[in-house]
Amino acid sequence: xxxxxxxxxxxxxxxxxxxxxxxxxxxxxxxxxxxxxxxxxxxxxxxxxxxxxxxxxxxxxxxxxxxxxxxxxxxxxxxxxxxxxxxxxxxxxxxxxxxxxxxxxxxxxxxxxxxxxxxxxxxxxxxxxxxxxxxxxxxxxxxxxxxxxxxxxxxxxxxxxxxxxxxxxxxxxxxxxxxxxxxxxxxxxxxxxxxxxxxxxxxxxxxxxxxxxxxxxxxxxxxxxxxxxxxxxxxxxxxxxxxxxxxxxxxxxxxxxxxxxxxxxxxxxxxxxxxxxxxxxxxxxxxxxxxxxxxxxxxxxxxxxxxxxxxxxxxxxxxxxx
Amino acid sequence: xxxxxxxxxxxxxxxxxxxxxxxxxxxxxxxxxxxxxxxxxxxxxxxxxxxxxxxxxxxxxxxxxxxxxxxxxxxxxxxxxxxxxxxxxxxxxxxxxxxxxxxxxxxxxxxxxxxxxxxxxxxxxxxxxxxxxxxxxxxxxxxxxxxxxxxxxxxxxxxxxxxxxxxxxxxxxxxxxxxxxxxxxxxxxxxxxxxxxxxxxxxxxxxxxxxxxxxxxxxxxxxxxxxxxxxxxxxxxxxxxxxxxxxxxxxxxxxxxxxxxxxxxxxxxxxxxxxxxxxxxxxxxxxxxxxxxxxxxxxxxx
Amino acid sequence: xxxxxxxxxxxxxxxxxxxxxxxxxxxxxxxxxxxxxxxxxxxxxxxxxxxxxxxxxxxxxxxxxxxxxxxxxxxxxxxxxxxxxxxxxxxxxxxxxxxxxxxxxxxxxxxxxxxxxxxxxxxxxxxxxxxxxxxxxxxxxxxxxxxxxxxxxxxxxxxxxxxxxxxxxxxxxxxxxxxxxxxxxxxxxxxxxxxxxxxxxxxxxxxxxxxxxxxxxxxxxxxxxxxxxxxxxxxx
Numbered sequence: 001x002x003x004x005x006x007x008x009x010x011x012x013x014x015x016x017x018x019x020x021x022x023x024x025x026x027x028x029x030x031x032x033x034x035x036x037x038x039x040x041x042x043x044x045x046x047x048x049x050x051x052x053x054x055x056x057x058x059x060x061x062x063x064x065x066x067x068x069x070x071x072x073x074x075x076x077x078x079x080x081x082x083x084x085x086x087x088x089x090x091x092x093x094x095x096x097x098x099x100x101x102x103x104x105x106x107x108x109x110x111x112x113x114x115x116x117x118x119x120x121x122x123x124x125x126x127x128x129x130x131x132x133x134x135x136x137x138x139x140x141x142x143x144x145x146x147x148x149x150x151x152x153x154x155x156x157x158x159x160x161x162x163x164x165x166x167x168x169x170x171x172x173x174x175x176x177x178x179x180x181x182x183x184x185x186x187x188x189x190x191x192x193x194x195x196x197x198x199x200x201x202x203x204x205x206x207x208x209x210x211x212x213x214x215x216x217x218x219x220x221x222x223x224x225x226x227x228x229x230x231x232x233x234x235x236x237x238x239x240x241x242x243x244x245x246x247x248x249x250x251x252x253x254x255x256x257x258x259x260x261x262x263x264x265x266x267x268x269x270x271x272x273x274x275x276x277x278x279x280x281x282x283x284x285x286x287x288x289x290x291x292x293x294x295x296x297x298x299x300x301x302x303x304x305x306x307x308x309x310x311x312x313x314x315x316x317x318x319x320x321x322x
Numbered sequence: 323x324x325x326x327x328x329x330x331x332x333x334x335x336x337x338x339x340x341x342x343x344x345x346x347x348x349x350x351x352x353x354x355x356x357x358x359x360x361x362x363x364x365x366x367x368x369x370x371x372x373x374x375x376x377x378x379x380x381x382x383x384x385x386x387x388x389x390x391x392x393x394x395x396x397x398x399x400x401x402x403x404x405x406x407x408x409x410x411x412x413x414x415x416x417x418x419x420x421x422x423x424x425x426x427x428x429x430x431x432x433x434x435x436x437x438x439x440x441x442x443x444x445x446x447x448x449x450x451x452x453x454x455x456x457x458x459x460x461x462x463x464x465x466x467x468x469x470x471x472x473x474x475x476x477x478x479x480x481x482x483x484x485x486x487x488x489x490x491x492x493x494x495x496x497x498x499x500x501x502x503x504x505x506x507x508x509x510x511x512x513x514x515x516x517x518x519x520x521x522x523x524x525x526x527x528x529x530x531x532x533x534x535x536x537x538x539x540x541x542x543x544x545x546x547x548x549x550x551x552x553x554x555x556x557x558x559x560x561x562x563x564x565x566x567x568x569x570x571x572x573x574x575x576x577x578x579x580x581x582x583x584x585x586x587x588x589x590x591x592x593x594x595x596x597x598x599x600x601x602x603x604x605x606x607x608x609x610x611x612x613x614x615x616x617x618x619x620x621x622x623x624x
Numbered sequence: 625x626x627x628x629x630x631x632x633x634x635x636x637x638x639x640x641x642x643x644x645x646x647x648x649x650x651x652x653x654x655x656x657x658x659x660x661x662x663x664x665x666x667x668x669x670x671x672x673x674x675x676x677x678x679x680x681x682x683x684x685x686x687x688x689x690x691x692x693x694x695x696x697x698x699x700x701x702x703x704x705x706x707x708x709x710x711x712x713x714x715x716x717x718x719x720x721x722x723x724x725x726x727x728x729x730x731x732x733x734x735x736x737x738x739x740x741x742x743x744x745x746x747x748x749x750x751x752x753x754x755x756x757x758x759x760x761x762x763x764x765x766x767x768x769x770x771x772x773x774x775x776x777x778x779x780x781x782x783x784x785x786x787x788x789x790x791x792x793x794x795x796x797x798x799x800x801x802x803x804x805x806x807x808x809x810x811x812x813x814x815x816x817x818x819x820x821x822x823x824x825x826x827x828x829x830x831x832x833x834x835x836x837x838x839x840x841x842x843x844x845x846x847x848x849x850x851x852x853x854x855x856x857x858x859x860x
Contacts, residue, residue, distance in 0.1 A: 037430050039437065099614050105430050106354040107568075107613055114561050114606035125599050236557075241441060244434065286449045293445035299438040303431060304421050501730070504719065508727045511716040518676070518710060519773065520702035520731040 011153045013270055014263075018160040019221050021262035023243045025167055025255060026214030032252040032313075033175060034207040035187035037105050040096075040112030042239030043119040044089050044212045048219025049229045050123065051088045052081030053136045056224075069127050070136060078142040082163075082220045089216030093209045101204045116240065124231040135230025139223050156225055163221060164259065167214055171255055174210070183207055237292060242269070245299045251309030260310060269295060325473050326590045332479040332548065334586025335486035339541030340559055341566035341578035342493070343534030349510045349573030350530045353432035357414070357440035358538055358563060361407050363556030365539020366546040367447050368406045372399035373458060389467075389477040391459050392547060400543055404536040411535030412528050414439055420524075440557070447553045456551045482544045489540055490579055493533065497575070502529055510573050561602055562589065565609035571619030580620070584608075625653040628812050629675070629706075629781055634684030634694070636674045644670045645836045647684065650814075652781065657803070657813045659844065661820035661857055662833035668816040669711060671833070672783045675814075676708040677701045688781075703731055707774035711785040714770035717759025721750050724758050724769050728776030736776060743772040746802060764795035768802070775806065782806065784815045788822065800826050820857050824848050832857060 023041065030036040059073035074080075100111040124133050143155050174180050186200055223229050233239070242265065250261020272294050276287035283290075302309065344358045373395045378384075385393030418439060422432055466474035497503035502525075509516040509526045517523060538556075545555060566585045570577025588608055589601040596604070612619065629652040637643035644667045652658050660668050673679050675686055677698040686694040693701055698708075707728075716724050725743060729736035744751035747768040753761070758769050767787060774782060787803065788796040796819065804826055807813055817823035824830050824844040832840040832853060840853065847853050 037433070099610055103613055103617070106433050107617075109430075109433060110354065110561070110564050111610060111613070114609065117561065118603045118606055121599055121603055125597055237441065241437065244437075248434075285452065289445045289448040293442060293449065296438050296441040296445060300418055300435060300442070303427075303435050303438070304418070304425075307427070307431065501726070504723055504726060505730055508716045508719055508723075511718050512713055515710065515713060515716060516727075517698050518678070518702075518708050519727050520699040520777070521727070522699055
């Protein structure tokens with residue numbers, strides 16, 4: 001019992017870290033490869049999760065309809081949830097990008113922050129959209145019937161890793177293509193001289209959309225794993241900041257770094273729980289704040305002493321620019 | 323409706339105090355300080371600490387300047403809290419931003435670091451005080467005055483407006499009459515030439531942090547007097563003060579003042595048509611519109 | 625005349641990979657005006673910036689009265705009595721003329737009202753408009769403010785980067801007159817100029833630079849008389 005208990009704990013860690021790794025990969029496309037300072041990740045997290053939830057659950061009927069309100073409920077299989085999340089996030093990214101991509105770097109940051117906060121406000125306030133602050137529950141989990149409930153996580157871990165692998169390969173291929181090279185030239189400001197403003201805009205938009213679609217898939221995976229989502233999940237802390245720490249820790253501009261950073265930081269995050277478990281009872285309510293303080297300090301240490309992260313930028317790609 | 327405008331002016335006073343500091347930091351030190359909202363929170367909570375713990379421990383008696391909601395304890399705590407945040411801001415610079423400047427980190431890395439700093443400050447406040455909503459003076463009935471034109475305003479709110487104006491006038495005198503103030507204006511005007519003139523830019527940077535932090539702290543305390551304290555209060559002001567700063571043109575202190583009032587009034591007036599929780603979205607939309615239509619702000623060139 | 629400033633075999637550049645200046649040398653003697661002329665891109669402005677500490681020399685030495693100043697920060701070099709007037713953006717536009725001058729005296733610990741009166745005597749136009757914002761002035765007046773600001777330091781050495789740039793011809797000669805007046809008070813001056821002929825006419829010695837290297841240096845009168853110099857650099 002002990003061993004299988006530990007094992008299933010580790011598996012659940014691996015799933016969450018894996019989901020965050022996918023977020024990290026998405027951010028890496030936008031920031032690591034294109035230099036877009038997106039601090040509104042929580043917005044795509046939110047939309048991806050809710051979209052998948054509503055695509056895969058039925059409209060509430062009967063008595064439930066009085067308590068649960070949602071905009072739509074298609075009751076389609078899991079895979080449609082993922083795809084739907086990606087597509088909707090892509091569309092939202094496009095709409096966001098039109099006004100904001102022409103702005104300077106830090107203006108883009110403020111804009112994405114504001115958008116994420118606004119999205120969360122809307123989901124929290126508009127009951128008809130997705131049940132307001134109470135959120136949605138009971139998202140279906142694929143292949144649920146194959147194993148007993150306590151072993152289901154193994155299957156979900158496999159699903160998560162498959163998704164991560166597919167996305168990883170897709171991004172790696174895209175980055176080594178001519179498209180990817182242009183992207184990095186834009187980040188280094190090299191291409192700007194030879195390209196028109198319109199072209200640069202298009203490339204940035206494509207990067208924004210691609211990254212957001214990846215984030216949408218991650219959000220969907222999160223929803224189906226936790227089976228309960230509400231606006232309070234998608235805060236700047238849990239939904240944006242921690243992902244930035246992961247990418248910077250692992251190495252921005254490096255897909256392996258994105259994945260590694262996610263696992264390392266999630267490991268540290270979980271590790272801090274063991275530390276705070278030793279706190280006296282009166283301080284227990286402060287535990288999450290202490291843990292997050294540690295993560296915040298960790299980011300500053302990384303930025304000062306090792307801004308390139310654990311793995312640094314992928315050298316093989318940098319050489320391609322030269 | 324007119325009442326909403328009046329409330330907007332009160333809210334705008336607080337936003338302006340934050341925006342003025344933000345615009346100075348943006349212009350002189352060169353990056354978007356995402357921790358500026360937390361300076362407001364820190365100011366409010368340091369004042370709380372002095373009022374609820376330090377002064378009673380020293381045996382200082384409670385008092386109240388009726389009809390205002392505070393007394394001598396606040397009068398003492400206010401400037402001390404401002405100074406406290408000024409010191410906090412300078413410390414943050416020495417520990418964090420200065421090191422990044424020395425490595426020639428770009429504005430994005432500095433902004434990212436300030437985002438981290440904002441979480442560090444907020445977590446510290448959460449650890450010490452928890453997440454409850456707190457009042458400076460709990461359980462107080464605060465009736466509104468009946469003014470002409472049917473406006474109901476609390477005496478505290480009139481004080482807030484006056485306090486903000488007073489601080490802005492002090493700042494104005496400092497910038498116009500003192501050597502350091504002129505040097506700060508010079509550095510904001512033409513940072514390269516300031517270097518050439520021999521102005522010690524590191525000292526200017528420290529002064530900028532001190533003034534920016536102090537004013538933000540004042541804004542936070544005033545908000546605490548008007549409404550209440552909670553650890554997320556500064557973060558909720560972040561978008562409005564950025565909007566005010568951009569509206570008033572980065573680097574322009576009087577622009578930030580006007581921008582603060584505009585955003586404050588817009589936010590309060592919006593509650594006539596939208597749910598109050600959307601006030602933040604209102605500030606945000608105004609900011610986006612300005613960035614699209616006139617990104618240099620009201621007072622910017624080109 | 626003693627040497628007050630010496631630049632010896634200095635190389636410098638804005639990026640680590642390449643240099644603008646290649647082992648350049650120059651000497652400024654006390655009380656003289658030295659002009660630095662040459663085509664665009666010769667490194668004239670870069671030379672002044674390197675002397676003033678805005679760039680760090682990668683090779684070579686810069687000494688002020690025997691003391692090494694190469695690589696020091698600009699405000700330290702200013703403290704040692706060197707003032708620099710950049711070519712562009714050389715005033716604080718939203719500060720008044722008087723405030724601009726006050727900034728020039730920022731480093732000084734002593735009273736500077738006398739110096740301000742001297743500057744106003746030199747540039748009477750500025751005295752009338754002392755409370756006007758520098759950004760609202762004409763090009764010529766701004767140049768006067770820029771120079772006046774530099775002089776508020778009471779420096780021993782003045783570095784002027786293209787003082788006549790963008791000025792209407794009438795102002796050009798009056799600016800050069802003023803520079804001669806300033807020199808008459810004992811100030812040693814290095815002046816970088818596109819307007820090579822005028823610069824040589826009012827200076828004691830001249831250095832011709834091209835591609836970041838010394839080409840020629842001599843008494844200004846000799847350079848003016850030199851036919852090849854005339855053809856290549858003085859517009860025939």
